[in-house]
Amino acid sequence: MGALLSFxxxxxxxxxxxxxxxxxxxxxxxxxxxYAAVAIFIVGVVIRVVRWGRTPVPFxxxxxxxxxxxxxxxxxxxxxxxxxxxGVIARMxxxxxxxxxxxxxxxxxxxxxxxxxxxxxxxxxxxxxxxHWSFLVIVVRHMRFFLEKVPFLIQLAENLxxxxxxxVPGLYMTDVAIIGAVTFLYVRxxxxxxxxxxxxxxxxxxxxxxxxxxxxGVLMRYFTKVHIVGVKAFTMxxxxxxxxxxxxxxxIFWVHIFLISVLLAYFPxxxxxxxxxxxxxxxxxxxxxxxxxxxxxxxxxxxKMRTYAEYEDAFRDKMKAAGLPLEKDEEPVEQxxxxx
Amino acid sequence: MAKLPKPExxxxxxxxxxxxxxxxxxxxxxxxxxxxxxxxxxxxxxxMPNARKWSVKDDDWQLPENWQExxxxxxxxxxxxxxxxxxxxxxxxxxxxxxxxxxFFIGTGDPKNMPVLRAELLRSVYRNDxxxxxxxxxxxAGARKLTIDxxxxxWYYFFQCTECRRxxxxxxxxxxxxEITIIGxxxxxxxxxxxxxxxxxxxxxxxxxxxxxxxxxxxxxxIEFFLDDLKDITGINIEPSFNRKGAEILFVTPSxxxxxxxxxxxxxGYLMLFHELGLDYTWSTYASExxxxxxxxxxxxxxxxxxxxxxxxxxxxxKYIIGGECGHMWRxxxxxxxxxxxxxxxxxxxxxxxxxxxFENTKSTKMVHIAEFTADLIRHGKLNLDPSRNDHLNVTFHxxxxxxxxxxxLEEPRYIINKVCKNFYEMPENTIREKTFCCGSGSGxxxxxxMEMRMKAGLPRANAVKYVRDQHNVNMLAxxxxxxxxxxxxxxxxxxxxxxxAGVHELLGNALVMKGEKKRITDLRGEPLPGxxxx
Numbered sequence: 001m002g003a004l005l006s007f008x009x010x011x012x013x014x015x016x017x018x019x020x021x022x023x024x025x026x027x028x029x030x031x032x033x034x035y036a037a038v039a040i041f042i043v044g045v046v047i048r049v050v051r052w053g054r055t056p057v058p059f060x061x062x063x064x065x066x067x068x069x070x071x072x073x074x075x076x077x078x079x080x081x082x083x084x085x086x087g088v089i090a091r092m093x094x095x096x097x098x099x100x101x102x103x104x105x106x107x108x109x110x111x112x113x114x115x116x117x118x119x120x121x122x123x124x125x126x127x128x129x130x131x132h133w134s135f136l137v138i139v140v141r142h143m144r145f146f147l148e149k150v151p152f153l154i155q156l157a158e159n160l161x162x163x164x165x166x167x168v169p170g171l172y173m174t175d176v177a178i179i180g181a182v183t184f185l186y187v188r189x190x191x192x193x194x195x196x197x198x199x200x201x202x203x204x205x206x207x208x209x210x211x212x213x214x215x216x217g218v219l220m221r222y223f224t225k226v227h228i229v230g231v232k233a234f235t236m237x238x239x240x241x242x243x244x245x246x247x248x249x250x251x252i253f254w255v256h257i258f259l260i261s262v263l264l265a266y267f268p269x270x271x272x273x274x275x276x277x278x279x280x281x282x283x284x285x286x287x288x289x290x291x292x293x294x295x296x297x298x299x300x301x302x303x304k305m306r307t308y309a310e311y312e313d314a315f316r317d318k319m320k321a322a323g324l325p326l327e328k329d330e331e332p333v334e335q336x337x338x339x340x
Numbered sequence: 341m342a343k344l345p346k347p348e349x350x351x352x353x354x355x356x357x358x359x360x361x362x363x364x365x366x367x368x369x370x371x372x373x374x375x376x377x378x379x380x381x382x383x384x385x386x387x388m389p390n391a392r393k394w395s396v397k398d399d400d401w402q403l404p405e406n407w408q409e410x411x412x413x414x415x416x417x418x419x420x421x422x423x424x425x426x427x428x429x430x431x432x433x434x435x436x437x438x439x440x441x442x443x444f445f446i447g448t449g450d451p452k453n454m455p456v457l458r459a460e461l462l463r464s465v466y467r468n469d470x471x472x473x474x475x476x477x478x479x480x481a482g483a484r485k486l487t488i489d490x491x492x493x494x495w496y497y498f499f500q501c502t503e504c505r506r507x508x509x510x511x512x513x514x515x516x517x518x519e520i521t522i523i524g525x526x527x528x529x530x531x532x533x534x535x536x537x538x539x540x541x542x543x544x545x546x547x548x549x550x551x552x553x554x555x556x557x558x559x560x561x562x563i564e565f566f567l568d569d570l571k572d573i574t575g576i577n578i579e580p581s582f583n584r585k586g587a588e589i590l591f592v593t594p595s596x597x598x599x600x601x602x603x604x605x606x607x608x609g610y611l612m613l614f615h616e617l618g619l620d621y622t623w624s625t626y627a628s629e630x631x632x633x634x635x636x637x638x639x640x641x642x643x644x645x646x647x648x649x650x651x652x653x654x655x656x657x658x659k660y661i662i663g664g665e666c667g668h669m670w671r672x673x674x675x676x677x678x679x680x681x682x683x684x685x686x687x688x689x690x691x692x693x694x695x696x697x698x699f700e701n702t703k704s705t706k707m708v709h710i711a712e713f714t715a716d717l718i719r720h721g722k723l724n725l726d727p728s729r730n731d732h733l734n735v736t737f738h739x740x741x742x743x744x745x746x747x748x749x750l751e752e753p754r755y756i757i758n759k760v761c762k763n764f765y766e767m768p769e770n771t772i773r774e775k776t777f778c779c780g781s782g783s784g785x786x787x788x789x790x791m792e793m794r795m796k797a798g799l800p801r802a803n804a805v806k807y808v809r810d811q812h813n814v815n816m817l818a819x820x821x822x823x824x825x826x827x828x829x830x831x832x833x834x835x836x837x838x839x840x841x842a843g844v845h846e847l848l849g850n851a852l853v854m855k856g857e858k859k860r861i862t863d864l865r866g867e868p869l870p871g872x873x874x875x
Contacts, residue, residue, distance in 0.1 A: 005480075048430070055423040060675050061746075063508045063516060065774040068748030070701045070712050073719060074755075080774070081748040095512070101437075102512040106770055108440035108800075114351030116446065116803045118770040124437060128512075195436040197357040197451050198460065200482040202473075203434050269473040274513055277431035282424050283514035288748060291705045294678045299421055303640055304387070305647045306546050308655055311626050314547075315556050322557035324625060325583050 002201035003190050006208040009201075010259075014212060017258035018251055026245040029254045034238060037261035044268025045276055052280050058297040060290040063283040083289045095284055099125055099132075124188075131181035134174040135210075137161055141172070145235040167222070175218055182211050202270060209263055216256040226253055342372030344791050347835060351799070355449040362451060363464070363484055367493045369396060372792030375499060375785065378539035383532050385543030386634070386641055390532030401492075403531050408486055412469060414527045419470065424519040429466045431513050432459060438507035438517070443778050444500055447796030455507035455517040458497050462524055465490065495533055498524040500793065502782035503636075503668075504741035509774050521783075526638040534637055538784035542633040545645050549628040550595035556625035562598045563623065566608050573866070575858030578615040580623055583656070587622035588693065590653045593664025593710075594631040594822035597843070603825045605864045606665060606843025609852075613714065613845065616723070616854050617694055621662070627652035630669040631822060635676075636784035643680040646672060649707075650681045660690040661707040665843050667740030667821035668782065670709060674747040678705045695720040711752040711820055711844060718759045724853040729860060730761035732870045733816040735847065736808045737766070738801065738828065739776035740821035748774075753820050753844050760851035765812040771804035781827035794827070795834050802835035809836055817841045 020029045066077025078087045079094070094100035107121035140157050144150045162170035186207045189199045220226040230246035231253065237244040267273065279285070312319065312327055319326060358365050374396060383391035394402045404410065419426050434456055439445060444453040451457055460482070467474030467483035474483035484490065501521040508516035528534070541551035548555055554562060560582050567578050581587065593610065597603040614621055627648040634641030653661050663673055678684065687706035690699040697716045699708050717723050737757055743749045750773050757764050771777050780798030808814040817828055817839050828841045850863045861872050 002480075052423055052427055052430075055420060055426050057423045058421060059679055061424065061516070061519070063505055063514055063745055063774075064748035065509055065745070066748060067750045068701070070699075070709075070749070070752060071697070071716055071719070074715075074751045077748070095514075099512055101510055101514065102435075104510050104775075105437050108446055110353055110355075110446065114353075114799065114803065116800055118768070124435065128435070192436070193357055194355070194439050194451060194454060195434075197362065198434050198436060198439075198454065198456050200434065201480045202482060269471070271431065271433045274431040274433055277427050278513050280423065280427055281431075281514040282427075283508055283516045283519075288674075290675050290678060291673075291702045291707070292700070294682050294704045297679050300679070303644055305644055305651070308626050308648075308651060311549065318555055318557045319625070322560050324556055324560060325585070 002204045006204035010208045017255040021251040021254040031243045033261045037264040041264040056298045060295040062286040062288045127184045134178035137174045146239045213259045353449040357451045367496045375535035375787045378534035378536045382539035382543045414530045428515045441510045443800045444797045447799040459520045502778045504778040505745040537787035538636045552595045559625045584622040589621040590658040590661045592630045594666040596822035605846040609845030609849030612849045624652045659688045665820035667742040671742035671746035715752040715755045725851045729850045734763040734814045735816045736814045738819040760847045767804040777801040779827040786827045798831040806836045
């Protein structure tokens with residue numbers, strides 16, 4: 001259901017942008033919606049992060065994936081079972097930039113016998129990495145539209161990305177990679193029965209939306225050859241808070257801008273917040289040092305305990321008969337209630 | 341009790357999801373797959389809410405009238421208290437990497453046993469009542485209302501997860517289904533919806549000191565019972581002390597080791613080791629439980645049961661504590677005890693009286709794992725060991741979920757095993773250490789009425805044991821967990837019948853050459869040692 005629905009949804013969005021452009025609603029498409037989207041994105045993500053951050057972490061619960069620190073002659077796994085800040089930083093670095101945990105992925109297969117086999121399955125890791133890194137490089141490349149002088153780093157990214165030097169304008173590898181990766185991620189959701197079963201419309205929608213953004217971008221760069229000077233004038237107007245609508249940029253540009261706005265506005269309300277959330281995951285960003293340093297629960301509260309005195313009162317005779325030492329070697333004044 | 345299907349039948353698993361979407365697929369309570377309802381007496385024993393007589397098979401679970409309100413209030417409260425819960429509710433992308441990592445999914449093929457979907461059971465209700473997208477888009481955003489059917493589904497699947505954390509190793513965001521199951525069970529317990537296999541032991545532990553409900557005199561006599569056997573086997577008189585003030589060390593272990601085979605042989609190993617060292621230690625009948633079935637009920641119940649360990653250490657005036665072999669017990673001692681019931685400022689940083697080693701890694705909790713303690717002894721050459729006494733055993737080692745993924749004690753037990761026996765073989769890489777598979781019966785699910793589910797869930801573990809049995813004639817499955825010793829025994833009987841189960845300290849007891857001992861002709865189980873003739 002979601003697989004088709006998200007195509008319909010994104011088609012409607014595209015149609016809206018096309019009609020808007022044809023009807024010359026440029027102030028709406030080029031000014032009001034983009035500003036609103038950016039505002040929603042920033043405020044929404046900040047609210048999310050603040051809410052997570054203000055929620056306490058009552059217990060120290062890292063998932064340990066290697067040898068603990070114990071005796072000096074046993075080699076600790078300082079990254080997968082960290083007891084230092086440096087260890088945690090290393091662990092988070094591998095997790096965020098290289099998807100360490102996903103790299104562990106294996107495919108479990110049950111054969112006759114029964115016999116279980118574990119086959120290497122790095123495709124999800126590989127394509128996920130390609131997708132996210134391409135996305136990042138593309139975002140960095142696009143920064144040239146928002147800066148008067150294009151910094152060296154952005155030029156470097158462009159040059160590396162285009163080093164194949166195919167066609168004019170030069171083909172960016174990330175453009176090909178991201179479209180391939182998004183398609184893979186989408187097809188995977190449709191084809192693998194278990195993944196299909198767990199997928200919500202909210203899982204297909206962002207993929208199709210991103211595909212729409214990439215598609216419109218590719219069309220503009222390689223095929224319809226958008227009026228690039230006009231675009232830059234427009235984007236510079238946006239960042240300098242004096243928006244100007246240039247003439248004759250073409251409908252596809254407005255589709256591109258509109259879909260990006262939708263993605264930004266959708267972001268804080270969706271699973272896409274994993275981008276910010278991963279930094280705060282307590283099973284990954286905590287040290288396993290809770291036997292060395294006491295972790296304090298800020299909302300700890302007293303509860304009724306069964307004390308030794310109550311215990312001895314309940315069993316004094318039996319303890320005495322068994323020769324166990326007693327605190328009070330006398331008949332209990334009041335027989336305490338013995339619960340089962 | 342439901343009849344247990346044959347292994348050939350259970351070994352065939354259908355992984356194709358049902359035609360109906362999961363929200364429209366009602367849960368089916370099939371005998372053999374779930375545990376009995378918590379009894380009124382057990383619930384009342386720990387002052388749990390809604391103590392009453394009820395049965396899982398009944399339509400009416402005897403819930404309070406405002407049960408939805410109670411759950412929603414409970415969920416709201418926990419969302420504000422646990423970052424793990426709030427974050428894990430928000431950031432899952434349903435990539436599915438966790439799906440075939442769960443032993444319950446591998447063994448049943450039931451899509452609701454995929455960790456992602458187990459979490460969605462709760463997440464869908466969270467979306468409906470606590471998120472903007474859920475309130476606006478409803479079902480399209482994956483939201484649904486909390487109904488009685490949803491509640492029953494929670495109950496079925498949150499008591500069909502052993503909180504083993506294997507999925508969290510593979511999750512790119514570290515989403516830990518154990519956190520979700522733990523909190524899911526807490527919510528259910530607000531309505532008195534526990535299973536008796538958990539609630540009974542938890543209640544007994546609170547009132548009598550241990551899960552088995554052994555009263556002080558019985559606890560003492562159970563241990564004394566082993567002393568006669570040990571006298572027969574080794575010729576040595578061992579005289580442990582109980583509740584003794586002024587001892588240097590308090591020793592706490594799961595009560596399963598005191599009561600049921602094969603844990604009892606592990607317990608004999610402890611007694612032999614401590615006697616041989618001349619350790620100044622005491623048992624306690626009050627803190628006679630290292631395990632904590634409260635943890636499978638609620639954090640509050642867990643804190644209550646855990647309280648006794650420090651309280652007793654303080655009363656007896658010991659310097660520090662040693663803990664026996666147990667899985668979830670050690671996750672709690674590592675990650676929760678100090679937070680709940682610390683600081684243990686009345687104790688001293690543990691120092692081995694034999695080797696002088698200061699256990700710096702325990703400088704706050706002051707509680708040493710016996711495998712750390714023993715590995716240190718062996719490393720310093722303080723034990724006289726004859727590994728040939730274990731020559732009849734080809735050993736493999738099962739990492740317990742909690743000690744591997746909630747602590748990381750991986751090398752210590754392996755070091756001991758390699759010193760006390762000569763034939764040690766690892767199971768395949770994807771089934772050990774942090775990727776170890778659960779026994780299928782953890783987190784309080786080792787009852788008998790759910791045996792079919794236990795055998796299904798234990799299939800991946802059993803299959804890896806079968807592999808080393810076929811490759812290396814392995815006949816002994818060693819571990820450092822009391823629940824494993826009970827659960828894996830049943831699992832092996834079903835899937836790999838010629839493999840038996842032992843604690844690491846049983847193997848140590850076999851190999852330990854004691855001062856003044858007579859010639860050993862049997863192992864701790866009373867089975868003749870091969871190649872040794874009676875004089």
